[in-house]
């Protein structure tokens with residue numbers, strides 16, 4: 001999340017309102033998925049079936065019958081809601097999910113109803129008087145929101161340029177020289193718009209060099225599909241460090257909703273549980289969601305998980321290979337299931353999204369404040385629910401539209417069933433397979 005400097009909160013809110021209102025009127029956001037086509041690799045919007053390249057259910061668990069069954073069992077036993085703060089009492093599934101999460105992450109964990117609430121509970125508990133906070137400029141809005149509480153409480157909070165480790169080192173040293181007792185650095189594990197990963201190795205090295213530094217990660221997008229038992233991108237890349245806190249979200253790859261904050265320090269986790277305001281004064285994770293989380297954790301701890309994980313990793317490699325082959329302007333170095341095609345202007349972003357939508361592919365727009373002003377783009381995700389041919393079809397179409405929009409003069413007729421999409425200019429052509437054409441026919445029918 002990135003905010004233009006020098007604008008009042010009121011002007012920012014008005015600008016934000018104008019922007020989202022425009023996107024809604026263009027038909028690229030706030031779509032309603034029709035109920036007869038719940039989820040999976042396609043959705044029906046306004047009567048039209050679209051291949052869904054905007055879902056974060058990376059392992060495809062959101063529709064897994066075992067999660068659905070787990071939710072139903074909990075629903076039958078406990079009803080739709082156990083209406084009490086966990087400070088008083090919680091259904092027994094809380095303990096089961098917590099123990100399983102603890103086994104997945106090899107750490108102590110506290111559960112929260114959402115990742116956003118996890119940050120709001122954890123950060124004011126963790127950051128003490130005299131500490132200073134540095135937050136990555138691209139860190140998710142949920143953490144940017146949580147640091148407002150710290151600012152209100154008098155903590156010095158400042159942004160550091162996105163993943164610039166040298167600048168971060170300089171600022172840590174400076175804050176400590178200026179008398180900060182400890183410095184916290186807040187970063188996403190996987191950045192939700194661009195799909196890039198925090199420089200975990202360098203950050204662990206920095207933790208070793210500075211005993212007063214702590215790192216708090218939000219690995220909502222890295223959790224469940226990467227690492228042993230799906231422990232996430234960060235814990236797959238670096239071992240636990242005593243001064244590292246990792247929050248994970250259940251609403252993406254894990255297939256339900258909820259979150260956990262994890263650390264090696266049992267007291268610290270206990271403190272978040274006991275005094276984190278939203279965990280004490282707010283409601284619990286509803287029983288059906290706990291039931292689904294419990295079933296999802298079982299899958300993550302079972303011998304099945306590595307094959308689910310590898311299936312997604314194969315798809316990520318395929319997308320990266322095709323992006324390079326088709327010369328699509330997107331980063332292929334992230335090795336995460338999120339890609340970003342930067343268009344710069346909102347106008348081109350909307351045009352590209354609408355062209356893809358007309359051709360049967362749903363993708364996400366990404367504009368300010370989710371990305372810096374003037375750096376808008378189209379973001380797409382890939383999940384285990386996508387067939388290989390559907391991924392190929394989407395990337396062939398995207399390549400053609402990107403070429404057309406960057407002004408090569410190329411236009412293509414996607415309503416024709418010509419077997420070759422000629423990308424023109426650079427002598428590149430994509431041989432469109434029979435599956436591609438079948439896929440397009442299926443989507444149009």
Ligand SMILES: Cc1ncc(COP(=O)(O)O)c(C=O)c1O
Pocket residue numbers: 113114115116117140142188190192218219220221249250251258259
């Ligand atoms: C990196 C990141 N953190 C947190 C959240 C918020 O998650 P939750 O819905 O669990 O609050 C999101 C949601 O999209 C996210 O992308």
